[in-house]
Amino acid sequence: MGNDENIDSTLIGKLKHLWNNGLLRSIFMLLILVLGTFAFQRFLIIVLRTPYPLQTPISNSMYPTLKVGDLLIVQGGLNGVDVHADPKNGDIIVFRHPYSPGEFVVHRAIEKYVKDNVWYFRTKGDHNLYPDSWVISERDLIGKVVFIIPYLGYIKIYLGNEIGISIIVVLLIVFVIFENLDLLKRRDEKNRGDGKLKLNH
Secondary structure (H helix, E strand, C coil): CHHHHHHHHHHHHHHHHHHHCCHHHHHHHHHHHHHHHHHHHHHHHHHHCCCCCEECCCCCCCCCCCCCCCEEEEECCCCHHHCCCCCCCCCEEEEEECCEEEEEEEEEEEEEEEECCEEEEEEECCCCCCCCCCEEEHHHEEEEEEEEECCCHHHHHHHCCHHHHHHHHHHHHHHHHHHCHHHHHHHHHHHHHHHHHHHHC
16 A cells, blocks of 8 residues: 555656646647647537538639638528529539549639539629629538638648647647657656766665
């Protein structure tokens, strides 16, 4: 029993030491950041009813209404009835590219009609001279833009891929190392001092 208490007290003491020196605190804060980001994303997916609640334009086809680097908040769970179509004031919708379903397009709904109980849309970029060559169905609809945050979309453009995530992980590791460099130096100096004492004995 006494040995177990000594082990527990030693472990608690080491954890306190790490916490006071910042290492455990830094790791804890990073975990909170990662979990908080994941939880926020899940929250948006549930509330906005789409797996793609955050989008950003990658071209100037909607300029000046939308600019490259804007962060778009997208409301999903819609059908054709929920979308207002008009050449000037129609909803800005996000939909799968008809010729490349893995890509998303952000354009204005300028016209809609129903055929065989399915809604179809004609779309156009505000900056483009002519409407898009395609007609999309409500099945391709991801959602409509309900809010715009300038500049924050650059984070998604440059960091929202595998390379960007790798860069973030590396930067976080470097941050933890630099944040606790003093602790590592002191530990190294202590180990060297203990080695010298053993040699002297």
